[in-house]
Amino acid sequence: MSEHKRKRITAADVARQAGVSRSAVSRAFTEGSYLDPAKREAILRAAAELGYRPNALAAGLQGGQSNLVAIFVGDLPNELDKEAVAALVAGLNGIGKWPIVIGGSGQAARDAVSNVLCYPLAAMVLRSGSLDGDIVDACGKLNVPVISMGRVVEAPGVDNVCVRNRDGMARGTALLIGKGRREFGFIGGPERFCSSGARRQGMRDELEKAGIALRAEDRGDYTVSGGYEAAMRLLDGPRLDALICANDAMAIGALSALKEKGLEAPRDLSVIGFDDIPMAGWPIFDLTTLRNPIDDLVAAMLDLLTRRIETPDKPDETILLDAELILRGTH
Numbered sequence: 001m002s003e004h005k006r007k008r009i010t011a012a013d014v015a016r017q018a019g020v021s022r023s024a025v026s027r028a029f030t031e032g033s034y035l036d037p038a039k040r041e042a043i044l045r046a047a048a049e050l051g052y053r054p055n056a057l058a059a060g061l062q063g064g065q066s067n068l069v070a071i072f073v074g075d076l077p078n079e080l081d082k083e084a085v086a087a088l089v090a091g092l093n094g095i096g097k098w099p100i101v102i103g104g105s106g107q108a109a110r111d112a113v114s115n116v117l118c119y120p121l122a123a124m125v126l127r128s129g130s131l132d133g134d135i136v137d138a139c140g141k142l143n144v145p146v147i148s149m150g151r152v153v154e155a156p157g158v159d160n161v162c163v164r165n166r167d168g169m170a171r172g173t174a175l176l177i178g179k180g181r182r183e184f185g186f187i188g189g190p191e192r193f194c195s196s197g198a199r200r201q202g203m204r205d206e207l208e209k210a211g212i213a214l215r216a217e218d219r220g221d222y223t224v225s226g227g228y229e230a231a232m233r234l235l236d237g238p239r240l241d242a243l244i245c246a247n248d249a250m251a252i253g254a255l256s257a258l259k260e261k262g263l264e265a266p267r268d269l270s271v272i273g274f275d276d277i278p279m280a281g282w283p284i285f286d287l288t289t290l291r292n293p294i295d296d297l298v299a300a301m302l303d304l305l306t307r308r309i310e311t312p313d314k315p316d317e318t319i320l321l322d323a324e325l326i327l328r329g330t331h
Contacts, residue, residue, distance in 0.1 A: 009052045018046040029054040069097045069305070070116045071125045072135060075105050078222040078249050080275045084150065084294050085127060091298045095306065097122060110134060117142060123305050125149055145308045149301045151194050152318055159308060160318040161300040165195050165274075168290040168323030169202030172272045173244060175288075175331055177210050181242035181270055186217040187230045187254060189246040193222065196246040199274055203244050215240055220250045227253025235261050241269045248273035248280045248289055255285055255330070265330040276326050286329035293321050 011025040018025070020039055027033040028043040035043075046052075069092050073085050085101065092099045100119075102112045117138055124139050126148040136155045139146045145159070152160045176184075186203060189196035200217075207214055216237050220226030227250025234240065235257060245251035251273030258265055265271040273280060276291035300319045307314065 009050045011052070011054070013050055014043060014046045014052050017050060018042040066120045066122060067097045068100060068119055068121050069123050069125060070100045070102060070113075070121055071127060072102045072109075072113060073127045074103065074109070078247060078275075079277045079279070080247065080249075080292060080294070081127065083277065084297070087294050087298045088125065088127070088149065088301065091302050095302055097305075113138070117144070122309060123147060125301065125305075126151075126153065143312075145305070145312070147301055147304055147308070149297060157316065159304045159316055161297055161304060162318070162320055163292050163297065163323050164320050165198035165323070166202035166205070168325075169199040169244070169274060170206045171202075171323075171325050172274070172288075172290050173203045173206035175325065175327075176242045176244070176270050176272065177206060177212065179266075179270060179331060182212055183215045183239060183241045183269075184212065185215055185234045185240040185243045187227055187234070187243065187245045187250050188217065188219045189222045189250070190219070196222075199246050220246075220253070222247050222249055224249045224253040224256075226250055228257050230254070231257035232260070235263070243269055243271045245271065245273045248275045248277045248287060251287055251289070251330075252279055252285050255287070271330045274323070276324075280326075281328070288328045288331035289326050290323040291326050292323060296321050 011022055015022045015025045020043060024035060024039055025043055027035045028040050071085065071088060073081065089099045089101070100116055102109065102116060104112065113135055121144045123145040124135060124147075126135060126146065127150055136146055136153065136158055140157050146157060147159045147161070149161050152162050184203070184207060186200060188200055204214065216234050218230040218234050220230040227245060230250065231243065231254035234243070243254055245254055251271055254271055255265060258268070258271070263269065271287070273287050273289040274292065276289045279285060280287040280289050300321065304317060304319065
């Protein structure tokens with residue numbers, strides 16, 4: 001491949017081919033800038049022939065703003081997070097924003113966040129809570145809007161959109177109590193995930209109202225294997241007739257543990273999850289669950305982002321969405 005073919009086409013190349021100045025090329029690609037129509041036509045024709053595209057990132061750096069939106073996702077331990085981030089990226093693309101996804105944990109994640117904040121971000125979206133404080137502080141100093149999606153971050157300058165985790169799991173628990181279940185077990189997620197704690201509290205609220213004690217509980221890592229291992233431990237303990245899992249992946253793992261123990265849901269005990277990931281609806285699992293409304297969460301997040309950019313000084317907002325009870329075959 002020749003040097004000419006390898007080299008990125010620049011505005012200077014377009015200027016030479018069109019016989020105009022470099023500043024004229026800049027004006028031709030700047031909305032609202034005046035330029036003689038004949039010159040504009042010559043520039044656009046030369047740009048098309050050369051395959052030139054203006055460097056929007058450089059323009060953003062020069063103007064102090066851009067369409068870049070950073071998304072901090074942490075370690076993405078479960079399928080719902082992956083689904084949510086994919087929907088969020090598609091949604092941002094749909095409104096002309098350019099997502100930069102930052103993953104990982106610890107110092108590597110801190111370094112990545114520090115690096116991305118060197119760019120003129122339109123906003124920072126938090127999908128993971130592992131670095132909330134660090135990110136919120138850094139963004140605040142740079143006047144970068146922050147939106148937390150999936151958990152409520154109680155800090156000035158942060159907008160939130162989240163499902164009603166506590167209320168949702170309370171409804172799921174009430175369903176099982178209404179079916180006559182009394183010996184409840186619970187599989188929670190990692191301690192750093194506030195969603196697990198909120199869902200556990202929703203379960204406890206309903207159990208206490210019914211005068212029922214939680215029989216046993218264990219913790220997984222929001223994965224299928226984590227749910228399987230936690231369920232195997234619980235099933236070796238006191239007899240249960242209901243098992244509530246903090247997410248669907250662990251509930252699916254629990255169903256596998258039941259099968260290995262010669263048990264069946266709901267014949268021997270009821271099992272419910274939370275999120276309604278695609279696997280939950282597979283006939284082999286047919287899991288009763290609470291739907292985490294990803295599409296609605298993304299739509300609300302995009303609305304918050306648009307209004308925050310248009311009105312930077314508006315009051316912080318928190319939008320809470322209901323989790324729909326999805327009745328299938330395990331309750």
